[in-house]
Amino acid sequence: xxxxxxxxxxxxxxxxxxxxxxxxxxxxxxxxxxxxxxxxxxxxxxxxxxxxxxxxxxxxxxxxxxxxxxxxxxxxxxxxxxxxxxxxxxxxxxxxxxxxxxxxxxxxxxxxxxxxxxxxxxxxxxxxxxxxxxxxxxxxxxxxxxxxxxxxxxxxxxxxxxxxxxxxxxxxxxxxxxxxxxxxxxxxxxxxxxxxxxxxxxxxxxxxxxxxxxxxxxxxxxxxxxxxxxxxxxxxxxxxxxxxxxxxxxxxxxxxxxxxxxxxxxxxxxxxxxx
Amino acid sequence: xxxxxxxxxxxxxxxxxxxxxxxxxxxxxxxxxxxxxxxxxxxxxxxxxxxxxxxxxxxxxxxxxxxxxxxxxxxxxxxxxxxxxxxxxxxxxxxxxxxxxxxxxxxxxxxxxxxxxxxxxxxxxxxxxxxxxxxxxxxxxxxxxxxxxxxxxxxxxxxxxxxxxxxxxxxxxxxxxxxxxxxxxxxxxxxxxxxxxxxxxxxxxxxxxxxxxxxxxxxxxxxxxxxxxxxxxxxxxxxxxxxxxxxxxxxxxxxxxxxxxxx
Ligand SMILES: Nc1ncnc2c1ncn2[C@@H]1O[C@H](COP(=O)(O)OP(=O)(O)OP(=O)(O)O)[C@@H](O)[C@H]1O
Ligand SMILES: [Mg+2]
Numbered sequence: 001x002x003x004x005x006x007x008x009x010x011x012x013x014x015x016x017x018x019x020x021x022x023x024x025x026x027x028x029x030x031x032x033x034x035x036x037x038x039x040x041x042x043x044x045x046x047x048x049x050x051x052x053x054x055x056x057x058x059x060x061x062x063x064x065x066x067x068x069x070x071x072x073x074x075x076x077x078x079x080x081x082x083x084x085x086x087x088x089x090x091x092x093x094x095x096x097x098x099x100x101x102x103x104x105x106x107x108x109x110x111x112x113x114x115x116x117x118x119x120x121x122x123x124x125x126x127x128x129x130x131x132x133x134x135x136x137x138x139x140x141x142x143x144x145x146x147x148x149x150x151x152x153x154x155x156x157x158x159x160x161x162x163x164x165x166x167x168x169x170x171x172x173x174x175x176x177x178x179x180x181x182x183x184x185x186x187x188x189x190x191x192x193x194x195x196x197x198x199x200x201x202x203x204x205x206x207x208x209x210x211x212x213x214x215x216x217x218x219x220x221x222x223x224x225x226x227x228x229x230x231x232x233x234x235x236x237x238x239x240x241x242x243x244x245x246x247x248x249x250x251x252x253x254x255x256x257x258x259x260x261x262x263x264x265x266x267x268x269x270x271x272x273x274x275x
Numbered sequence: 276x277x278x279x280x281x282x283x284x285x286x287x288x289x290x291x292x293x294x295x296x297x298x299x300x301x302x303x304x305x306x307x308x309x310x311x312x313x314x315x316x317x318x319x320x321x322x323x324x325x326x327x328x329x330x331x332x333x334x335x336x337x338x339x340x341x342x343x344x345x346x347x348x349x350x351x352x353x354x355x356x357x358x359x360x361x362x363x364x365x366x367x368x369x370x371x372x373x374x375x376x377x378x379x380x381x382x383x384x385x386x387x388x389x390x391x392x393x394x395x396x397x398x399x400x401x402x403x404x405x406x407x408x409x410x411x412x413x414x415x416x417x418x419x420x421x422x423x424x425x426x427x428x429x430x431x432x433x434x435x436x437x438x439x440x441x442x443x444x445x446x447x448x449x450x451x452x453x454x455x456x457x458x459x460x461x462x463x464x465x466x467x468x469x470x471x472x473x474x475x476x477x478x479x480x481x482x483x484x485x486x487x488x489x490x491x492x493x494x495x496x497x498x499x500x501x502x503x504x505x506x507x508x509x510x511x512x513x514x515x516x517x518x519x520x521x522x523x524x525x526x527x528x529x530x531x532x533x534x535x536x537x538x
Contacts, residue, residue, distance in 0.1 A: 075441045101441040107434045111456040111533045120452065124442040154535035172442055 022089070023176050023208040024051040024074055029083035031069050040081075043069050045233040047083070053175075054206035058219035060266060061229025067212045068104055070234070071178045074210065075101045087176065100174030104181045104212075106161045108153040114140065114164050115149045121171030139167045142197060144190075158185040163194065170201065176208045183218070191215075192250045195222055203246060216266050221253055226262070228269040238269040321503040329507045338492075343511060345488040349405060349477035353412020354469050360413075361420025362462060366454060368421070369428035386418045390476075394483045403484045412476035416469040420462070427461030428454060460534075463527050470519040474512060 029047045032040035043066040051057045059067050072078045073085050076095040087096040100121075108117050118136050122129060129135055140149055143163040153161055162185050169177060183191045199222060202209060213219050219226045220242055228238040240262050244253060253259050290298075304323045311322045333339035368375040393414060397407045431453065439449050481490030489508045496504025 072437075077437050077441065095440050095443050097443060099441060101438060103434055103438055105434055107432065107438045109435065109453065109456070111459075112452075113533075121442070124444055124448070152533040152535060154533060 021053055022050040023053045023087065024049070024210065025084075025086040025089075026050070026070070026074070026080075027084040027086070029070075029073060029080040029085060031066065031073055031078065032081045042233040044073075044080075045235050047234065047236060049227060049236065051176075051208045051210060053208060055225065056202060056209045056211065056223045058211045058213060058223035058226045059229060060213060060216055060219050060226060060270070061234060062231045062270065063214070065229045065232050066234030067229060068180050071101065071180055071210060071212060074176075075099050075178055077101075096176075098175040099178065100169045100172045100176070101178045102165050102169045102180060102182050104184065106153070106158070106165065108161055108164055108168075110153050113150050113152055114145055114156070114167075117153070117164050118167040118171050121168035121173075125172045125174075127173065135171065139170055142170075143167050143194070159187065159190055162186060166194070166198075174207070177210070179209065179211045181212055181214065183213070183215075191218065196250055198222070199246070199248065216263050216270075217254065217259075220259055220262050220266070221248060221250060226266060228266055238266070240265060318500075318502060321506045325503045326507050326510060329503050330510075333507065339511065342487055342489050342492045342508075343515070345485075346474070346477050346481070346490065346512075347515070349408035349480070349488065350412050350470075350473040352405075352409040353476055354416055354466070354473040356409065356413050357416035357420050357469065357473075358462070358466070361417050361465070362424050362458075365421045365424025366428055366450075366458075368425050375425075382418070382421065390414045391479050394480050397480065398484050407484070408477050408480040408488070411480035412473040415472040415476035416465075419469050419472065420465045423461045423465040423468075424458055427458035430461075431457045459530055460527075463523060463530070467520060467523050470523070471516055474516060478512070 026047050026049045029044060030042065031044040031047075032042045034040050047070065049057075049070075059070070061067050069078070073080050074087070074092070076085075076092045076099070085092045087099060090096075109120065112120065115136050118139055119132065122132055122135060136149075140146060143166060145160065145163060145167070148156065148160065153164070156164065162182060166182055169179070183194055186194065195218060211219070211222060216226075220240075223242055226240045226242060227236055228240070229235065230237045242262060244256060244258055307320070308323045311317050311320055317325070330339065368378075390411070394407070394411055397410045397414075401407050401410060435453060436449065439453060444452075477488065478490030478493070481488040482494045485491040489512055493505050493508035496502075496508065
């Protein structure tokens with residue numbers, strides 16, 4: 001069973017509504033890419049979404065449906081063709097403060113070592129640190145990168161690079177974390193470990209997370225709410241509140257009937273024909 | 276750390292590259308020496324032993340040092356100046372694409388100009404002294420810096436820059452931490468190509484008007500039908516270019532360690 005949610009209606013479950021409490025709000029957003037000599041390509045259509053200040057939202061959807069594009073619009077990297085994007089109630093102009101982005105692609109600086117890359121997040125965060133070296137050491141430890149502090153990205157595996165990118169994001173310490181398939185290049189074990197760490201960090205210090213993934217179980221395990229996108233042009237076809245209490249246990253949750261039920265529903269949503 | 280090429284060669288029992296090169300050069304020199312003395316070609320192409328002899332006398336008389344220093348100062352200043360102007364200008368052109376588009380035809384026009392033909396003009400403008408040679412070298416090399424640096428800036432990963440702007444990095448932060456490190460390989464390539472061109476510029480300017488320098492020495496020797504002198508000058512120029520190249524390669528190794536051994 002899945003639910004078609006029109007732009008304004010809350011649909012199956014109540015979407016948090018108090019606008020002031022939302023750190024991200026999209027109102028009727030269309031995004032089209034200009035193309036030379038062709039019609040603009042409509043990628044996101046009539047997307048309305050809000051994310052609470054302490055909410056963990058996961059986005060799932062087929063490849064090419066505009067998930068990364070939505071994150072780019074939230075971070076101010078591109079302007080929607082129609083509609084509005086608000087961060088903390090203010091319309092996005094330029095690049096809003098306190099929004100950290102972890103790209104789908106590796107964007108580490110190749111000439112900076114692991115520690116230096118993480119330090120960049122710290123430097124740009126603007127919070128003066130009592131002991132920046134200690135903060136970096138803690139992050140390196142947390143992400144299991146010990147012994148590679150001085151290595152350059154060219155000497156790291158894909159999964160290690162993703163962990164360094166996550167370290168840089170955490171060092172930047174944003175109120176809003178946009179994570180575009182952050183664990184895409186990881187094996188399931190490391191993925192589980194880092195997912196657990198991410199939850200631990202977030203539970204200790206709640207903030208908004210928008211987490212794009214193509215792994216439905218990962219989405220349901222991590223998030224408070226899973227938003228399902230249709231194929232391009234991406235529209236929100238369903239939203240599922242995940243009421244499984246926290247702290248969640250990665251292994252145990254997989255046999256929880258609520259977990260399996262929601263996963264099945266999302267599978268159905270994704271198979272749903274768009275018209 | 277992966278094995279260096281030479282280590283692998285040594286393990287496989289092959290002669291290391293340096294030795295192979297020395298052998299190749301010795302063989303070429305021997306052919307030259309024998310060929311020249313057996314065929315009476317000495318007048319046209321001289322002989323390695325004569326050149327060595329000449330080198331020794333020139334070193335002893337201090338003549339070599341005088342000419343070498345003159346040419347090195349000219350070419351070196353031209354190269355340095357071209358870098359100092361070309362690197363910031365190349366970055367600026369990428370930052371202001373509309374200006375870049377506006378001036379592009381002019382730059383390409385100047386680049387297409389056979390700059391050797393400008394030498395007499397330079398001498399007219401700034402006289403026969405050092406300045407005209409530096410200007411000549413500069414005019415040869417500036418375009419290499421300009422184009423390499425522009426290309427380098429253009430090739431920077433757009434996502435990397437986008438990520439920096441999501442973290443609201445200032446323009447100077449991005450320049451220092453992203454743009455400059457990213458173009459270091461391009462600058463090194465520009466220097467590598469530029470060394471040869473700077474030497475050409477200096478030598479050409481010397482041919483046209485000077486009283487010292489390797490170019491002038493070659494010209495003077497040729498005027499006296501002294502082929503050994505000509506070849507001595509050429510060999511010294513070649514050695515300078517080879518040495519410069521070697522220095523750049525070792526600088527590259529140190530500066531670009533982050534690229535890893537995977538290349
Ligand atoms: N800069 C661009 N110019 C033109 N089209 C673009 C651009 N970026 C993305 N697109 C198009 O927009 C669509 C959505 O892209 P987007 O990267 O948002 O997809 P996605 O949902 O993140 O997919 P994936 O799961 O594969 O990462 C794609 O069809 C893509 O071809
Ligand atoms: Mg994507």
